[in-house]
Amino acid sequence: MPTLDDIRQAARELDGRIHRTPMLTSSALNERFGAELVLKAELFQKTGSFKVRGLLTKLLRLTAEERGRGVITVSAGNAAGALSWAARDAGVPATVVMAKTAVPAKIDAARGYGATVELVEGDLIAEYERIRDERKLTGVHPFDDEDVITGHGSLGLEVLDERPDLETVLVPVGGGGLISGVALAVKLVKPGIRVIGIEPEQADVVSRSLAAGAPQKLPTARSIADGLAAPVCGTRNFPLIQEYVDDVVRVSEESLLEATRLVMSRTKLAVEPAAAAPFAALLSGLKTQCPTAVVLSGGNLDVAKLML
Incomplete structure (x- = not known):
């Protein structure tokens, strides 16, 4: 299992090679949800996503x-x-x-x-x-790899470095690479913080894996949030999710589409549906302890899908 030192080493290796993405706020979204939300804008990362x-x-x-x-x-x-x-x-x-x-x-x-x-x-x-x-x-596996996990953990370190007062972090979930790295990093730095994952109902392999007690594979995984439509949960990611993630919430395709439009209209950020997943959960009634960091994981969207 990767350590905090491993994640810090990865962050040092990445320093100067990638962007330290901004953390933004939106008074309109805060008022809409009655919460203090801080947006980690990974859509401004190199290549347009946290990956x-x-x-x-x-x-x-x-x-x-x-x-x-x-x-x-x-x-x-x-x-x-x-x-x-x-x-x-x-x-x-x-x-x-x-x-x-x-x-x-x-x-x-x-x-x-x-x-x-x-x-x-x-x-x-x-x-x-x-x-x-x-x-x-x-x-090079896209998520089921310890080096990949530690690299993604650098995002968690950045979030807490900028806002050590955070109480909750909301993270989109696909195969488990991002959430396992972020959860490991923030929990090792601040054990009391809550980490909540959000995944599509139509690609809920992590929820199914947690229920089964072992990594699962879906026969199909299709979602408007294509970046979250992983058919498998990583074997290296799964034990980290079990230990460090407090909850995983499933959201509908309709809420993902509504959330994408909401974030784009209120913040003018061109997020892809995968990045808007935390807001789909908030729209569906999720309540969090605040301040809450929302990871906007990427901005490589298919504009045509938003026209449906």
Whole structure:
């Protein structure tokens, strides 16, 4: 299990390579929910999402031989962009496996950073493993990896460094990479803080895993919040979620869409639906101890979906 020292080391490695994203406030949203909310704006991060924290941390820690073989990951989009960007700057060939139905802008971003994009159908993880093994590439899992977790933990350190008075942190949940890193970091620094995860009802693999007592796999996972539609809960993420996350709340597709529109209209921040998930929970009645940090995880959105 990663330690606080591991997370602090990752933060030092990332310093100067990525952005220290701003923490913003919105009086309109505070009034709407009767709460003091602080928005951690990771949509302003390199490549437009938090993912670069963990993926760059992993890339920095690979051996020369592992880099020389080229790297590969599997992604709904944000991890693909993050690894592609990090690999380009390091001069490492990158391949990303994505669904043919992925958001076009996210596919274009990965290609724009110079990665080879493999668009596949069916089981993404199986296709990723097949291509990795056939081409003898170095696999970089988008969330089920200790280096990725510690990199994401840097976000938790930043949040508490800026607002040590926080009582709650709301975090979008996909396969568990972000929430496991953030929860570990903030709980080790401030044990009494509450960490609440939010995931789509149609991609609730973490809730199902917690109920079963072991990581689960969904037959399908589709959501307007494509960044949260992971079909599996990471085996390394799961015990951290069990120990350090206080609750995981499920939200509907309708509330995700409403939350995205609400955040965009009140803050003028172009968040993707995955980033708006905490506000979907607030719209559905979630009450928190304040001040509350809300992690706006990314801004790589498919504008067409908001027109539905």
